[in-house]
Amino acid sequence: MDxxxxxxxxxxxxxxxxxxxxxxxxxxxxxxxxxxxMGPNGxxxxxxxxxxxxxxxxxxxxxxxxxxxxxxxxxxxxxxxLAYVPQHIYDTFDFSVMDVVLMGxxxxxxxxxxxxxxxxEIVLSAMESLGVLELAEKSIREISGGExxxxxxxxxxxxxxxxxxxxxxxxxxxxxxxxxxxxxVRNVCRxxxxxxxxxxxxxxxxxxxxxxxxxxxxxxxxxxxxPEEVIVPQILRELYGVDFAVMPHPENRRPFVMxx
Ligand SMILES: Nc1ncnc2c1ncn2[C@@H]1O[C@H](COP(=O)(O)OP(=O)(O)OP(=O)(O)O)[C@@H](O)[C@H]1O
Numbered sequence: 001m002d003x004x005x006x007x008x009x010x011x012x013x014x015x016x017x018x019x020x021x022x023x024x025x026x027x028x029x030x031x032x033x034x035x036x037x038m039g040p041n042g043x044x045x046x047x048x049x050x051x052x053x054x055x056x057x058x059x060x061x062x063x064x065x066x067x068x069x070x071x072x073x074x075x076x077x078x079x080x081x082l083a084y085v086p087q088h089i090y091d092t093f094d095f096s097v098m099d100v101v102l103m104g105x106x107x108x109x110x111x112x113x114x115x116x117x118x119x120x121e122i123v124l125s126a127m128e129s130l131g132v133l134e135l136a137e138k139s140i141r142e143i144s145g146g147e148x149x150x151x152x153x154x155x156x157x158x159x160x161x162x163x164x165x166x167x168x169x170x171x172x173x174x175x176x177x178x179x180x181x182x183x184x185v186r187n188v189c190r191x192x193x194x195x196x197x198x199x200x201x202x203x204x205x206x207x208x209x210x211x212x213x214x215x216x217x218x219x220x221x222x223x224x225x226x227p228e229e230v231i232v233p234q235i236l237r238e239l240y241g242v243d244f245a246v247m248p249h250p251e252n253r254r255p256f257v258m259x260x
Contacts, residue, residue, distance in 0.1 A: 004031055005067075006163050006195040007052060007082075012062040014044075014051060021047050022219045029163060031193040034186060036206040038199070038230075039216035040240055045199040046087060046167055048216070052197065053084035053165050066162065079107035083156035087167040087199075089148060097143065097151050098136040101127055104158030123158045129184050130154040131177075145172040150181060157188060164189060166198035170205055178202075182209050203244075207231045207254045215239055231255035 007029040014022040022044045029035055037045045050056040052063060054070055063070040065081060083104070092100075104126070105119040115123075127133045130150040135143055140151060149172040156164055169185070170178040186209050189196050200206035206213055206227070213230040215223040223235045232255070236244045242259050249256040 005029070006031060006065070007197070008064040008067075009048075009052065010062050010064070012048075012051065012058070012060075014047060014056075014058055016047075020219065022051075025216075025221055027214055027221075027224070029195040029197050030211075031162075031195050032190045033211040034189070034196040034198060034209055036198050036200050036210040036213045037216060038201075038203065038206055038213055038239065043216040044219040045216055049084070049165050049167050049197065049199060053082060054078055055084065055086075076107055079159070081161055082163045082165060083159040083161035084165045085152050085156045085167060085169055087171065089152060092140050094139050094141055096136065097127075097132060097138050097140055098123070100140050100151055101132075101155045101158050104155040104160075107159060122160065123154075126154040126158040127151075129157070129188065130181065146174060146177060149173060150177070153181060153185060157185070160192075162194060164194055164196045164198075166196065168199050168201065170200070170202065178205060179208075203231060203236070203257050204249075207256065208249060208252065227254050231257060 005028045009025055009027045012022055012025040025048060027035065037048060039045055047056065051058055059071060061069045061071065065073065101123045102115060105115050105123065109115065127136065130153055132147060132150050132154055135147060140148060153169060170182060173181060182205060210227055213227055214221060215230060215235060217239055222238060223230045231246060233244055233246055244257040244259055246255050246257050
């Protein structure tokens with residue numbers, strides 16, 4: 001384990017009832033770096049993120065947050081260091097956008113303690129960077145899917161975590177916002193030394209922003225490396241069963257793909 005490791009996953013296997021969905025997964029999340037998980041539908045990406053965030057529980061000692069076994073931490077202790085942005089948000093209460101982002105501060109407050117001026121400043125800054133400040137008073141039931149996704153990411157940043165876990169963070173965003181939001185999140189995390197793990201179906205977004213990419217197929221880790229090592233035709237064919245052309249991106253020369 002690297003001594004800067006924020007999260008270490010060590011031979012993690014997991015089953016839903018009698019269906020095994022993850023096999024011996026090992027990975028490390030490091031400060032300021034984005035580790036992306038790619039893989040076809042049903043390969044186990046969301047399950048992995050939910051285990052790391054302890055939305056799902058495993059009794060085995062296989063996941064460590066800042067060196068501590070996750071099974072021994074209380075939920076609030078986890079929330080102080082880790083923020084989770086789920087893929088889908090359903091059935092929300094009728095909160096305002098501002099209230100939802102303020103919830104990001106709860107892990108840092110003691111019971112019944114009101115937010116301070118500093119908490120509100122952190123919240124307003126997160127909302128401003130995600131472009132949702134003008135929605136502050138709107139109900140989250142009355143905003144678009146892409147706006148809601150940005151609000152939930154703002155809440156995660158307001159939480160000031162050491163680790164940010166993002167499940168398909170750009171799935172509801174148009175191409176402009178998708179790139180902009182990823183740039184903002186990556187820059188904030190690099191500045192603050194926050195480690196990130198994210199799933200992506202968009203190979204080009206993963207390639208452009210990731211420091212490292214792990215590929216899952218049927219619950220098994222089939223590739224792990226920097227984008228140039230992983231975004232290659234053979235691995236993409238193995239993952240998705242189709243051929244891709246791979247060329248350098250005009251801005252940063254990272255692999256850029258088109259299905260053939
Ligand atoms: N709550 C659950 N109960 C039982 N099986 C589940 C549950 N959640 C997921 N699975 C199964 O676990 C496997 C992995 O699912 P998971 O959602 O982790 O995949 P994924 O890679 O995130 O997929 P996608 O790209 O479609 O979001 C799938 O076979 C799925 O049917």
